[in-house]
Structures are given as structure tokens and as C-alpha cells.
Amino acid sequence: MSKAEILVIDDEPQIRKLLEIALESNDYKVWLAETGKEGVAMVANHPPELVLLDIGLPDKSGHEVLGDLRSWYNKSIIILSVQNSESDIVSALDNGATDYLTKPFRTAELLARIRSAIRRNQTVSSNTTIHIGNLKIDLAARAVRKNSELLKLTSTEFNLLALFAKNEGRVLTHQFLLKEIWGVAYQTETQYLRVFVGSLRKKIEDDANQPKYITTESGVGYRFGQPS
Amino acid sequence: MKWYSTREMPATMQYTISIVSVLFVASLCYVLKGVIGYKLAALVLLMTVSVIAALFEILPVTISALSSSFILNFFFIPPLYTFRIGNAEDLLMFFLYFAIALVNAVLTSKIRKAERRTRDREEKENTIRLYTTLLNSLSHELRTPISTILGAVDTLSESSPKLSRANQETLLSEIYKAGLRLDRQVGNLLSMSRLESGTLQPKKDWCDLNDLVHSVLQKLPQDNKHPVNYCSNESLPLFKVDEGFTEQILYNLLHNAIQYTPEGSPVRIRIAHGSGSCIIIVSDSGPGFPEYATQLVFDKFYRLPHSKPGGSGLGLSIVRGFVEALGGSIQLENAARGGAVFTIMIPAETSYLNNLKNE
Known part of the structure; x- marks a missing residue:
């Protein structure tokens, strides 16, 4: 199998160098762009498997680049951002970014996010049963088993879990979840989300206080994934 | 304090008070001239000028010195009601009076200038010291x-x-x-x-504080040297607070506790529901704080004397900053059985939606 190609769009030479080495030594083919304009042109010429996009670019903001790319590029875009910019992150995610990382980030985490994003590019899942950790989610029968024991979920809890499971590894914003489960009119009713995530955790997690499946990304949303 | 305030009076006020008191004392002496004699009257007037010198700026004092010496000459020293002076002794007394009154004025003004310089210098030194500590x-x-x-x-x-x-x-x-x-x-x-x-505006949204505390615990450096105890409070409502601010408040308080208490000593978090507010209590089992420092620790760059190296003296002032940005208050006390107790009160709407059964 040929190496997956990744385009890095970042104006900082040090970060580019670091990412180039880290990614190449992990068997990715790396392209580098310094500016948003250059990056967009490179994606147009030769669409990569994944784009790592710095949100704070000098020429045009990462948000604009994201908008440009998303009008025709449908593979993964991971945003690199600085800390304490939750609103930036949320708006990038709501505008089609696949995931985000805040600088400074650890290489191991970067690689995990890249793997998970590329996996989602490649598998257009038509499976009706999803296995994650000890959970077996049967979308058709609307049944969830943990260690083969049937869990009693309410209809809303099941819808929420199914939505999470279909987006495994991906951070989902509060607004997105509210819109998908309760509808557009409920987009600001985060209290519903808090309550249902809480009750869902009590049913699926080993310890609802130390959640492994549904983790909180404070100020941004929730991420559902393999318990580590 | 009073001495400074008289000098800060408006100039016209200083002139009026000086002249009125000279006139008042002079009239008093004039009435009593038969009893006290003009030499004692001269001393009383001199005393008045000295008091004025101690209170006011140089110009009103000089004017009092001049006017009082004319009054002395005209109304007291014989021959009366002329500016002539009869004998050599009185002449000498008049000049001495005039000289002492002026010296008084000049000296007190010099002392005052010196005082002001010292004060300025001290202030400047304090500022410099603060900045040096800060930069160091x-x-x-x-x-x-x-x-x-x-x-x-x-x-x-x-x-x-x-x-x-x-x-x-x-x-x-x-x-x-x-x-x-x-x-x-x-x-x-x-x-x-x-x-x-002041550009930081809280963005309030419904927040599950049990969840927030656990996610902060995950973010703390995992040195395993300090057990941090938090029991989820199942009866806690959702609070409408800024999640990011609250997270920073908790993180800094816990980080501080872990940093400055002996290894192995536990840290405890409690969250409670006050009336229209959220109460966060973080207590440790460390040495606590000296009584004089329970307010100072929230000052920017303040560090306890002899505290261990590392740390910029910013953590707790940031905590207070975020608490105040949320309209809340923070208090530090020492527990009766030892250890510091930080109590934070943040006004917040609550929702008991989580107590409803979901369908």
C-alpha cells in the first residue's frame, strides 16, 4: 500500500520541520505549505489524504482556508490551534474541520488523531453493528450490549450513542449534537445534552466519573472512542 | 496626616486662614496689652507665625510674618500708631522678631521639601523594588x-x-x-x-460541575504524590457558568495545593449548591497560610517568604481574577485542624433538569 499523503499548512518553519520529521518517520508522505494560498493551490493540484491546517496563518485566516477547501475537498482536515480559543475551535469544527489539536501537542496524540481521521476517510461504513471496546451497538435492532449483556437505553440515549458511534474518534460539538438529536430549535439547550450524556455514561461506562468511552472536551464538545 | 492636608488646601484658603489668625491674635493681644505688655505680645504673635509656618506653604507664611511685624510695630511698639521706633532695645527686638519669623518660614518650608523628596523617593523605591522582584x-x-x-x-x-x-x-x-x-x-x-x-467576557452555559472536576483531575500533572479526593455530588444541579473560567479556577487552585503541600497529603474538593450560587471548596492538609497573608496571596506576584523555588506568584491572583470576572468571591482560611481552605462563591443560575426522568 502506498504511503498516505498529508499536507501541512503552517507558517512557522519550526513547526513544519517538526511535523515533517514526525510524520515521515511514521511512514506518511508529507507536503508542506507556508501560506493559506499556497496550501489551497496544492490541495487543488494534488488532493492529499489529510490536511493539517494551522488556524493562525498570516495571509488568510485558517477559517477562510477551511471554507475554501470544504467547498470541494471532502477528506480530513485537522485544525492546529492555540489554547484558550474554544470559540475558534468550535466554529472550525462546525464549518467542516474533522478534528483539532491545540499547540503545544504531543506527537503521539497527533499520530493517533491522524490515524483515526484517515481511517474514517477510507471506511464508508455500511455496517449496522458497531463494536467499540466492550460495547456492541446494533443500529438496526436499536440494541446495545456491554460484555454481551443487554443495556436498557431510552430512545434518546440510544440516538445519542448511535450518533457518537458513527463518529468514533471524532470530537462532536455541543451544537452539532443538539441539532442532530433534538433539532435546530434546541441548539442552545446544552442542559439537555449534559443530562443525557450523564445518564448515558452511567449505563455504558465502568465508572461514570472516569469516563473512557465518552470524554469531555471542555468548552468544545464530546469525543467518543475506544477506551484506552 | 492633618499636616499634609492643610498644605493641600487651596492657596486662597491658606492666605485667608493665615491673615485671619494673625489679625485675631493681634486683636486679642491689643485688648490685653495693658496686662501682658507689648514684649509678651510680640512673643505670642511670633508663636502664631510659627504655627502658621508649620501648617502652610512658604508664601502665606511670609505674608503673615511681614504683616504681623508691621502690626507689632504700628500697634504695640511705642511710640504707638507710627512706624517709628523709640529706643534701640525696641528696634533690636523688632528686627529680631522680623528675622525669626522669616527664618521660621524658610526653615519649615525646607523641612517640608525634604519630607516630600523622601516620600517621593520611597515611593519610587517601592515601585522599583516591586518591578525588580517581578522581573526577577x-x-x-x-x-x-x-x-x-x-x-x-x-x-x-x-x-x-x-x-x-x-x-x-x-x-x-x-x-x-x-x-x-x-x-x-x-x-x-x-x-x-x-x-x-478587561476584554475577557464570561460565556455562560449549562455546566455539569461533577464532570468538569473530573476532567480537571485528568489534566493535572499525574505525579501520584497527592491523592485528590472528589466524590461526585449526585444531587448537584447544572450551573450556568463559564466552563473555561471555572476550569482555570479549579486547575490553578489544585495545582497550587499540589505544588505547595507536603507529598502524600490529600487535597479535597467539594462542590455545593448555595442560594443562587455555586460553591466550590478546595482544602488541603498542608501547613496552611500565616494569618497576615490570607489576603496578600491573591495579589499579583506575591509569594510567601521562604516558599520553595518555582512558581511565579501568579496562580492565585489569576484564580481571583477569574472568580471576579464571574462576579463571585473567594476566601482563604486555615482549617481548625490545619491546612488551607479556599472557598469560592460564584453566582449562577441552576437547573434541576437532571433530576427529571428521561423518557
């Missing part, structure tokens, strides 16, 4: 990790063949820790400047 602690806090990184990299690149695998790993982990420390300090400085610029 900051440059120390930032340079230590930088030195660690540069030093470790040099050692790794120059003497790597001679280094054991274990030592190489130690150096790498030191570089990592230094990076974290730098990141934390820069984060603190950024929070501080955001708070001070």
Missing part, C-alpha cells in the same frame, strides 16, 4: 526551563556516545518537563494580561 521572578521562571532545555540538548548532542541510555532518557524527560513548565507560565501570563485588559 519572571525571568527566573522562564529562564530556568529554557536553560534546562538548552543544556540538555547540548549534552545530548555533544556527549551522546558517552551517555548511558538511562541518562539520555532522563535528559529527554527533563526537556519535556521544562517544556510543560514554560507552557504553564506563558499560559499564566496570558491569562493575567487577558484578565487585566
